[in-house]
Amino acid sequence: MRYLVTGGAGYVGSVCAAHLLAAGHEVTVLDDLSTGFREGVPLGATFVEGRVQDASRWLDASYDGVLHFAACSQVGESVTDPEKYWRNNVGGTIELLAAMRRAGVRRLVFSSTAAVYGEPASVPIQEAAATVPTNPYGATKLAVDHMITGECAAHGLAAASLRYFNVAGAHGAYGERHDPESHLIPLVLQVALGRRESISVYGSDYPTPDGTCVRDYIHVSDLAEAHLLALTAVQPGSHLICNLGNGNGFSVREVIETVRKVTGHPVPEAAAPRRAGDPAVLVASAAAARELLGWEPRRADLAGIVSDAWEFARGVAR
16 A cells, blocks of 8 residues: 655654555655654655645545644643644644545544543543543644544545554654653653753652552554554544553653663652643553454553663664
8 A cells, every 4th residue: 555644754653654664555754844853754665845734745546545643742832832733733634634635545544642631530531531622732633533523424534533642662763752852751761861860750749659640651663553453444434533552551650760770770850849730640441442443552561661762762862
């Protein structure tokens, strides 16, 4: 098959592109490199530097589907610059769906997020949970989910929205390097590398076993495998929505201690007050992905996730 991967020079997009190539597919990566990296485009993929809003310039009937990762994704920035997120995440997808419609490309897998749920009433979070995002980032992703549902009903698109929880780890030469970085595991690894003095622990009095927040971490390669399964699971006129997570949670302190064990480096902590809107526990129910995609996370061990991320981080630091 031939696939267009928007945002394929970024973290998750690059790993998914690499998995598509390994499965024998032809891949074109479309990325404007505003947050992605040219070296993140896997060998063997065709690279087009451009915006998703201009996808119609390259998308034609020779493509069998689109995997859509191109988006702004910093929660804090979305609060201070919401118009950027509505313009890029929603506006860009409007143009992409129009380009797909014109070209007759009728298969889509969309990179959604657990941020659409906001602060959940109960865990593990199921797809039927209320969607009450607490920031513009989550709101724009939810808007795109609704947009895709309408496109499927009106125009026969076959689509899946995969709602990620905390993606981590690396796939060989393809890993996580956001700028600025906001995710816990790479931030703790920066301390181990000596690039940061300490890791801030925001709140230690949550109703959890060690008082710190608990999150569901999913290995990026498990995530990529779910995307390949979703490409064949989607049906014309239907919009499949699945959560992707391990179904298990690890606390902030568990992550820090695991980094210490894996790297052999001390990781100083700095106590900090709670951040507004940080739920105590966010854990996914991946039952729908197991049933509808035949997917199973195979790399659920936190030490393994951290080890892969550590190898990547050391390679980038050299």
